[in-house]
Amino acid sequence: MKIRLKNKIIGGTVTAASALSVILILGIIVIMLVVTFIGGKDTLTWKFLTTFPEEGMMKGGIFPAIYGTALLVIIMSIAAVPFGTITAIYLTEYAHEKSWIAQTIRFAVRTLATVPSIIFGLFGLGFFIKFVGAGMDNWFLGGHLKWAQPNLLWGSLTMALLTLPVVIVSVEEAIRTVPRELREASLALGATKWQTIKRVVLPGSVSGIMTGTILAVGRGAGEVAPILFTGAAYYLATLPTSVSDQFMNLGYHIYVMSTQSANVDQAMPIQFATTLVLLMLTFSLNLTAVLIRSRLRRRMK
Amino acid sequence: MNSNQATPGLSFTAESLRKKFRFSEFFAEKLITSVAFLSIALIILIFFFVFRESLPAFKHRPKATTEQQKITDGNKPESYGSSGTEAGSPKPETHYGTGASAGENKPETYTGSEPAAANKPESYGLVKDTSISADEVNQDESLRPSSGQESEGTLSSLFSNEWFPVSDNPRYGLIPLFVGTLKVTLIAMLFAAPIAIFAALFSSSFAPAWLREWIKPAIELLAGFPSVVIGFFALMVMATFLQNLFGYETRLNSFVGGIAMALAAIPVIFTITEDALTAIPASYKEASLALGASKWQTAVFVTLPAATPGIFAAVLLGVGRVFGETMIALMATGNAALSGLNPFESVRTLAATIGAEMAEVVFGDMHYGVLFLIGSMLFIFNFSINAVAEFYVKGKLVKKIQGK
């Protein structure tokens, strides 16, 4: 009897501890959401979203930060999605599954996925700005300094490297859901491999490409470390007009504002509101992607 | 019926079925293959360029400080980090980085508000512990060397205990940075690992199927929080809350930073552990239950041990995540390069150092090189963790399933 009681107590503790852990995690998520919401909801007006900051960020809106973030993710997606999709196509359609090439590429993708985001920033600096940019300045502009500095282009490309693995994984998952029988049917009709990919496989993987893009955009909108010194700026008087301009960014704005502001009390509502905007943005993006993905998985069952 | 309209001219003859070269097919294949190699090329490029830019750290270059600067810097408490040097000292070298953009308002305008910033209880980038500044002033005066001799010392200073890269006598001691990173990582793991593993245990072994469908994505939502948001939350809310709770002196320290980092690590550890636990074949669990073990006994004594390689990998990857995390460190750890063992002291992590100082560094000089050197080390560390997690764990898993 004693042993059974002891077992019950231990069992109960274990079960309780694990349940509590889940509750704890979920609780913290909820707290973060609620606190951010409470702190920012009053300041979050349409005007806030569409006007420029004033008086040293103490007043006004964050439109340029939203605009800059939007430009960043757009250019990033243009770079990352095609490359990621093509890599996924190679891995699923052209490479032999166990070949060392496929294994190496997969290992490289997994490594890319775990590189700390600040390293991408360093790479962006050392490669894009100081190598490619300097090269461009020397070759095309005769040494005039234009491209060898932080700007929207380099920031976006740096971010694209960070989100490349996300795209690859999502697209690969979607391509694999296209049944082998469809490929066989196409080939049996006398289609070539590329025709089959173009007409059967890719149309069937569109949802995966969408999911991958949305997830990448969600990541790209929220990461700050890669753009700390590859293009983000805290205050710019005008919106960027070309890719060689610097840009403002929601995440960077939050970081600088909350660590550098002179007047804490006045800036706090704006900080919270900006954080709320960023949070809502990444949240809805991730949610959309998850919904598309689960609908895809359910359709497969 | 066989008008042969669809495939004109094709019949079973050698000429009509001769092997055709299809250019678009060939081109598509070559293009796709080359793009796929990009990911391998990227890793190699990252290795190469990050290392390349750290070379200046190994070059002996005389420090280009002017007498003028020495005088103005003379009595200031030794400071490191970005905001320290701008306020007032004319920098003779050219910056690159966000500060260099011509025309636009310099992003450093925010540092102009430094006098007001002193009012803030905890300001990022400035020295907090007054005890330090007193020491530094002493050190500074006693160690004012002549220019030209510092350079030899800077490389060896990598192993010293002082990180003062921006001063008359720059010292690039990495030890405080390492200590800071380790402290934060340790605290983060102490919190994140048990919570995440227990939660994964619940989700895979105790929760009914319908609940599991909700828990997993819900916790993965946490992964969707940008780290700058977690850092913001830590800085604004958690720091004060924890300080009131525990009553320690410095508001931003490795403890706060560690807990915030744990929030970032939990989804990583949870997801991988959960996958590992659910990958255990149902037959293991059924065998245990059939012998009369209860659910929790099965979970703790059968499933959990069987999933050990996966859990090990999960924790390892969690460590990797925290070790290189920048934004949370920048916002919640206090940013003072101290190397004490007290968890309630401010610290500076390796990644945060790069993030804070790179924008204000001169391209190509020693400081720049050392920051890249730190980056190289972080990269190698993460790469190794990844490799270990993958090969060792896969090896162990394969052996286990094969019954060795």
Added chain:
Amino acid sequence: MKEAKIITRDLTLHYGQKMALNSISMQIPEKEVTAFIGPSGCGKSTFLRSLNRMNDLIPSVKITGEILIDGLNIYQKKIDVVNLRKKIGMVFQKSNPFAKSIFENVAYGPRINGINNLKILTEIVERSLKNAAIWDEVKDRLHDSALGLSGGQQQRLCIARTLAVEPEIILMDEPASALDPISTGKIEELIFELKKSYTIVIVTHNMQQAARVSDYTAFFYLGELIEFGKTRKIFTAPDVKHTEEYITGRFG
């Protein structure tokens, strides 16, 4: 017997180390229905797929021997497999229409061959659907998704899709095994019509179907061709004892 459309000589196939087909030699007559029968795993599907070189898709496969179609060895080095497959159609065990409209499914083949003129495509689609005996059922919903059709209809759609590229040979791998009796009957009727214009080879595990539908039958067992002959003979007075035992159900 009519002219032999397909002649195989000592066709041997290995999956890695395992031999799946052992020296198969047979002659398949033109514009007749030839059935392959035999127990599961005996190699009949594998052999069928060798006829249009679909086994090339499997990396570990090694093939020796010859398959001559109209006298041309299709396993020569210089053969363009893509064009070869345009002359040999294949219908699979489980119907596999593309996730496109009915029209686009049938038009897929012609489009690949460069035909994009809508009027010509419409003609081809209508003709193919009629020849597959499904036109009346779908003529009003050509642009609906093909996945909305029933199993039997989908299979006939797949046949129409194959007909649209105007092959000379049609290979069918257990085309009715996943279908109900009525749909199966429709497919069998269709085969009867089609053999007037196409050489048909059909794999089936249903002996009665083979007896109903085919003119010639080949009995496979463990990768070997045991007997080949006119269907009536095989099912009433086969030469080889093993064949008789299979036919009479001694083993399955």
